[in-house]
Amino acid sequence: MVKLVAGNWKMHGLSAEAAALAGALKAGAVGLAPGRVSLLVCPPFTVLATVGAVLRDSPIALGAQDCHPAPSGAHTGDISAPMLRDLGARFVILGHSERRTGHGESDALVRSKVAAAIASGLTPIVCVGENLAQREAGREEAVVGGQVAASLSDDFAAAQGTIAYEPVWAIGTGRVPAARQIVAMHALIRAGLVARFGDAGRGVLILYGGSVKPDNAASILALAEVGGALIGGASLAAADFLAIAGAA
Secondary structure, three states, X not given: OOEEEEEEOXXXXXXXXXXXXXXXXXXXXXXXXXXXXXXXXXXXXXXXXXXXXXXXXXXXXXXXXXXXXOOOOOOOOOOEHHHHHHOOOOEEEEOOXXXXXXXXXXXXHHHHHHHHHHHOOOEEEEEEOOOHHHXXXXXXXXXXXXXXXXXXXXXXXXXXXXXXXXXXXXOOOOOOOOHHHHHHHHHHHHHHHHHHHHHHHHHOOXXXXXXXXXXXXXXXXXXXXXXXXXXXXXXXXXXXXXXXXXXX
């Protein structure tokens, strides 16, 4: 299975910075084995066109960080899935913990966004994960299992949607779960996907995200059911992001 290494640039990068980073990634991606790893970057809306232009004719795919459930309408400040496709995006991150927490996004809202993304030809990357309080209370399986069950549209597996498991307590903190914890949660997610989608659920990529760095990438990417990584801070440094991809 080809691993997917995706970079979430979050709210970072003005035009010149974004173009420079995209250019460095394009140059560095030449040496990566296409049969082993695929690359994706998800910059802010404001530089999607800029980054897309730089990455044209490269093996690096373009994605976005969110979309509205409606294709158009009176939704000031929002971006629709058709608009993202129009800019050349092929993927969109949905339900990230920073959206669920900072913007109060529910599983139902995430599910509606997933349906909109698929209808517009985008591949959704749906984020799930527990926070520290939920983990310490022993509720991580109930929380993540519930998010998987409620956040995905019925055509998710058929549309080759992707899941990203991100323990919220590890995002940007430098804390990384033990290998057994990552394996257990990915196995739980896989079981939920198979229970709902049957054999199609076995083909859904499950990425891991949470303080992935060049020095721990190889060991994490080698774990059972880890189909790639969703990278935050390390995706803003071309050398680090390419090193992680090279470890796949």
